[in-house]
Amino acid sequence: xxxxxxxxxxxxxxxxxxxxxxxxxxxxxxxxxxxxxxxxxxxxxxxxxxxxxxxxxxxxxxxxxxxxxxxxxxxxxxxxxxxxxxxxxxxxxxxxxxxxxxxxxxxxxxxxxxxxxxxxxxxxxxxxxxxxxxxxxxxxxxxxxxxxxxxxxxxxxxxxxxxxxxxxxxxxxxxxxxxxxxxxxxxxxxxxxxxxxxxxxxxxxxxxxxxxxxxxxxxxxxxxxxxxxxxxxxxxxxxxxxxxxxxxxxxxxxxxxxxxxxxxxxxxxxxxxxxxxxxxxxxxxxxxxxxxxxxxxxxxxxxxxxxxxxxxxxxxxxxxxxxxxxxxxxxxxxxxxxxxxxxxxxxxxxxxxxxxxxxxxxxxxxxxxxxxxxxxxxxxxxxxxxxxxxxxxxxxxxxxxxxxxxxxxxxxxxxxxxxxxxxxxxxxxxxxxxxxxxxxxxxxxxxxxxxxxxxxxxxxxxxxxxxxxxxxxxxxxxxxxxxxxxxxxxxxxxxxxxxxxxxxxxxxxxxxxxxxxxxxxxxxxxxxxxxxxxxxxxxxxxxxxxxxxxxxxxxxxxxxxxxxxxxxxxxxxxxxxxxxxxxxxxxxxxxxxxxxxxxxxxxxxxxxxxxxxxxxxxxxxxxxxxxxxxxxxxxxxxxxxxxxxxxxxxxxxxxxxxxxxxxxxxxxxxx
Numbered sequence: 001x002x003x004x005x006x007x008x009x010x011x012x013x014x015x016x017x018x019x020x021x022x023x024x025x026x027x028x029x030x031x032x033x034x035x036x037x038x039x040x041x042x043x044x045x046x047x048x049x050x051x052x053x054x055x056x057x058x059x060x061x062x063x064x065x066x067x068x069x070x071x072x073x074x075x076x077x078x079x080x081x082x083x084x085x086x087x088x089x090x091x092x093x094x095x096x097x098x099x100x101x102x103x104x105x106x107x108x109x110x111x112x113x114x115x116x117x118x119x120x121x122x123x124x125x126x127x128x129x130x131x132x133x134x135x136x137x138x139x140x141x142x143x144x145x146x147x148x149x150x151x152x153x154x155x156x157x158x159x160x161x162x163x164x165x166x167x168x169x170x171x172x173x174x175x176x177x178x179x180x181x182x183x184x185x186x187x188x189x190x191x192x193x194x195x196x197x198x199x200x201x202x203x204x205x206x207x208x209x210x211x212x213x214x215x216x217x218x219x220x221x222x223x224x225x226x227x228x229x230x231x232x233x234x235x236x237x238x239x240x241x242x243x244x245x246x247x248x249x250x251x252x253x254x255x256x257x258x259x260x261x262x263x264x265x266x267x268x269x270x271x272x273x274x275x276x277x278x279x280x281x282x283x284x285x286x287x288x289x290x291x292x293x294x295x296x297x298x299x300x301x302x303x304x305x306x307x308x309x310x311x312x313x314x315x316x317x318x319x320x321x322x323x324x325x326x327x328x329x330x331x332x333x334x335x336x337x338x339x340x341x342x343x344x345x346x347x348x349x350x351x352x353x354x355x356x357x358x359x360x361x362x363x364x365x366x367x368x369x370x371x372x373x374x375x376x377x378x379x380x381x382x383x384x385x386x387x388x389x390x391x392x393x394x395x396x397x398x399x400x401x402x403x404x405x406x407x408x409x410x411x412x413x414x415x416x417x418x419x420x421x422x423x424x425x426x427x428x429x430x431x432x433x434x435x436x437x438x439x440x441x442x443x444x445x446x447x448x449x450x451x452x453x454x455x456x457x458x459x460x461x462x463x464x465x466x467x468x469x470x471x472x473x474x475x476x477x478x479x480x481x482x483x484x485x486x487x488x489x490x491x492x493x494x495x496x497x498x499x500x501x502x503x504x505x506x507x508x509x510x511x512x513x514x515x516x517x518x519x520x521x522x523x524x525x526x527x528x529x530x531x532x533x534x535x536x537x538x539x540x541x542x543x544x545x546x547x548x549x550x551x552x553x554x555x556x557x558x559x560x561x562x563x564x565x566x567x568x569x570x571x572x573x574x575x576x577x578x579x580x581x582x583x584x585x586x587x588x589x590x591x592x593x594x595x596x597x598x599x600x601x602x603x604x605x606x607x608x609x610x611x612x613x614x615x616x617x618x619x620x621x622x623x624x625x626x627x628x629x630x631x632x633x634x635x636x637x638x639x640x641x642x643x644x645x646x647x648x649x650x651x652x653x654x655x656x657x658x659x660x661x662x663x664x665x666x667x668x669x670x671x
Contacts, residue, residue: 033059042072047088050076050095057102063288064326066102073099090130097126101139104146109289110326113150120146137166137175144182153189160186177203177210184217193221208244215241216254219261228265235261248281252290255281259297263304272301292321296342303350312350319343328370341370357496364488486522490515524553532581540609541572543580547587551605554591563604573611582643583614583665586651589636590618590663598622598661613667614649621660640665 036059039052053073060066073095080092104119120143127135144159160183167175180203184196196217203214215238222231235258242250255278262271278294295318302311322328322340344367351360493515500508531537531546548566555562587607594603600620608615637653644651644665652664 040069040072045076045079047080047091047095050080050091054095054098057098060286063286066106070099070102093126093129094132094135097123097132097135097139099123100126101142104142108142108146108149110328113146116146117143133166133170134172134175137163137170137172137179140166141178141182144186148182148186148189153186156186157183173204173206174210177206177213181210181213181217185220188217188220188224191224193224196221208241209247209250212238212241212245212250212254216257219257223257223261223264228261232258232261232265249285249287251281252278252285252287252294256290256294256297259294259301263301268301268304272298272305275301288321288325289327292318292325292327292339295321296346299343299346303346308350308354312347315343315347315350319347341367344370352492355499357492360492361489364492486518486525490518490522493518524550528584532577532584535577538575538577538580539572540568540575540611540614543575543583544568544607544609547584547607550584550588551591554595555603558595560595560600561602563602563606565604565606565608567608569608569610571611579647582647583616586640586643586665587616587618589640590616593636594618594620594622594661597625600660614665615667616665617662619660619662624655624661 033056036052036055040049040056050073053069053076056069057066057073060069077092077095077099080088081096083089083092100119100123104116104123107113107116107119120139124136124139124143127139140159140163144156144163147153147156147159160179164176164179164183167179180199184199187193187196187199200214200217203210215234219231219234219238222228222234235254239251239254239258242254255274259271259274259278262268262274275294275297279291279298282288282291282294295314299311299314299318302308302314319340322343327339328341344363348360348363348367351357351363493511497508497511497515500511528546528550531542536542537546544566548564551562551564551566555564587605591603591605594600598620600622603620604617606615606617640663641651647665647667649665649667652662652666654662
């Protein structure tokens with residue numbers, strides 16, 4: 001993959017070509033960075049330093065080690081953009097694009113889809129300033145890969161097609177083949193293997209790595225068709241071509257599916273051998289994300305062979321690597337095995353199979369929390385929905401504008417004809433022309449108005465369909481996130497209670513108590529989900545009533561003194577569902593934080609609403625907290641600030657006052 005991206009920066013002659021060559025070697029031998037890092041000097045502010053920073057960032061494209069150098073690239077390129085020298089500004093603009101490109105790749109590995117999307121789009125905009133078509137092609141490729149990693153291969157096709165257009169325009173065989181291979185991959189993931197085969201047949205002669213990539217996608221088609229033996233033969237041939245490449249990294253995308261294919265046909269020892277070779281190469285290359293993913297594959301093979309003790313050690317090592325590399329939920333071509341979410345799921349299933357209830361419950365809690373984190377980091381439904389709405393709306397406006405332009409053109413033509421006939425025709429002919437002109441204008445107006453109304457109806461229908469799809473997606477996600485882990489725990493506790501009763505143990509009551517508490521929590525979560533989608537509850541009074549019931553339910557039995565004041569002033573009125581949901585989720589997050597972290601003996605929750613706005617206050621008499629550390633440690637405060645922005649409300653937090661913590665969410669207009 002490094003070899004593929006090297007071409008992105010081969011723009012400014014020999015210096016950049018040299019930098020790109022060294023980047024590829026640095027990825028193969030990370031110690032070669034020792035010859036580059038001493039050349040960096042913060043007191044030197046020129047384009048040569050930018051080239052060196054790009055080399056370092058490229059060498060550490062999957063490592064957190066790149067971030068200090070990316071920060072320097074950001075500040076230096078911004079400074080050099082102000083230079084009076086046009087060539088310096090051009091190279092600084094290229095470095096800005098490289099900076100956003102690398103930030104996007106790091107965000108993709110961390111599965112922060114919104115940040116990756118914004119960064120890569122900004123990189124594309126920077127490269128477009130000077131029409132850097134090669135860099136534009138590689139950035140379109142990265143955007144396509146991002147949408148595939150986010151689970152939307154059909155959305156990636158447009159980016160790969162643009163990459164293909166640029167590759168053919170540049171007559172660049174590698175870029176063209178890369179685009180064709182990725183187009184095939186997107187169609188395979190969309191279950192259109194016939195179209196994928198056509199793209200693969202269109203690939204021309206290229207490097208050994210290109211041939212390896214084509215065979216890799218053909219193997220995916222065979223796997224999709226259930227022909228695992230054919231897939232293995234194609235993968236082994238692909239591995240042979242990858243071995244002829246100068247870059248050992250090219251073997252990694254082949255070894256991981258080869259291990260999975262061997263597992264699929266029961267040849268677990270061969271699958272383990274492929275996974276172990278993958279780990280060895282990843283360690284040599286310094287690719288920690290690939291190392292983590294292949295370590296998980298080793299653990300999966302050991303589980304299949306019944307080596308539970310070895311599998312547990314391997315999976316715990318994979319979990320440690322994923323945590324050290326911040327791979328909460330990996331998003332890359334090698335698969336999602338190398339993530340904390342995947343490792344914790346495998347471990348919880350292993351502990352559950354072994355009857356180790358405490359470890360299984362602890363790992364279930366970790367897995368559930370990690371899934372919530374991935375859902376918050378993805379944000380992909382909102383991002384993709386926004387992009388689709390924007391494109392559809394732009395297309396609709398363009399159609400309407402075209403109709404208006406045609407109307408204006410016809411109007412001018414009719415006016416010109418009328419003027420000419422006024423000059424050469426008699427009074428009677430002039431009267432006839434006027435009648436015809438008015439009749440033609442009326443008919444044209446009717447057609448134009450009908451076209452505009454049709455475009456508007458299509459836009460409205462599309463918006464309603466998208467809104468319905470968003471509601472269905474949200475319901476499914478809420479049921480999965482809110483109830484999934486609780487139901488899993490209930491099933492496990494039920495099995496444990498049954499086992500203890502069969503053994504005649506007198507320790508059944510604690511298990512039943514916990515089972516009952518989880519059942520009540522699951523019932524409450526289900527009520528919250530039903531309330532959030534019930535249109536009859538989309539009123540201010542409905543919000544106030546449900547918020548009061550929720551606060552009482554959460555605080556009952558905690559031993560904390562509660563001060564609850566909920567009220568609505570004036571006549572009831574409808575409320576937008578998104579507004580209702582955001583206010584309730586801020587209340588839920590604030591109240592849960594107070595119970596978990598405040599160590600308070602008294603908690604107050606006040607919610608006052610009216611037709612003009614609202615005011616929510618959650619306070620406690622705990623010792624308070626540091627808002628800066630809290631923002632860095634988790635997503636709770638960031639989520640509440642994001643929801644406040646959506647509500648166009650002001651979020652005030654008094655966190656380090658001796659009297660305790662106080663959170664206020666106030667609408668701009670006031671209650």
